[in-house]
Amino acid sequence: DTGVSQNPRHKITKRGQNVTFRCDPISEHNRLYWYRQTLGQGPEFLTYFQNEAQLEKSRLLSDRFSAERPKGSFSTLEIQRTEQGDSAMYLCASSLGDYNTGELFFGEGSRLTVL
């Protein structure tokens, strides 16, 4: 399978704990995006990388959230001191960076439940 891969698929944690999600994009894609999706809503943009550079962060991304893409390949999204409001599906997407198409390729998501 050469699609976008996300791990873990599900994570249940207690409030206050730290969690980390990993995303492996399609190998030739240089752009990588993180979105958050809550029940009954569409995905909300969190942050975006071009290669290893983090070019934009949404104001939704509080100080407890950090994302990295150290070698321009896989990316991690860490949430520190989790809160119940962080419960959501975290989606990763990648693209070739060809703005003439605009298409994003999504992973299946990592579902976080904070108890």
Add this chain to the structure above:
Amino acid sequence: AQTVTQSQPEMSVQEAETVTLSCTYDTSENNYYLFWYKQPPSRQMILVIRQEAYKQQNATENRFSVNFQKAAKSFSLKISDSQLGDTAMYFCAFMKHAENNNDMRFGAGTRLTVKP
């Protein structure tokens, strides 16, 4: 700021019939893309169809077509000959046409159920 509105939280259609999902958006941009993405239950989102705002011709992809009304900022999706596999959440999305495309904005989605 760009916003995308889908006013139909849920819809249903009989198999083999046609259904239209509505989407409106608000932007001051002139060049942009519009998308319909499909999210089947417990599966990843996949692109259904894409429209470039500078193109007047409505995009079509097999059984899927759009009605793009730029002046009205409307972008509806028509699904013809509906199939059971079309059951999914459908999201309308907007992205401005820029080299550093980044912020794809999504609507809240429409849950479509195709009934046998």
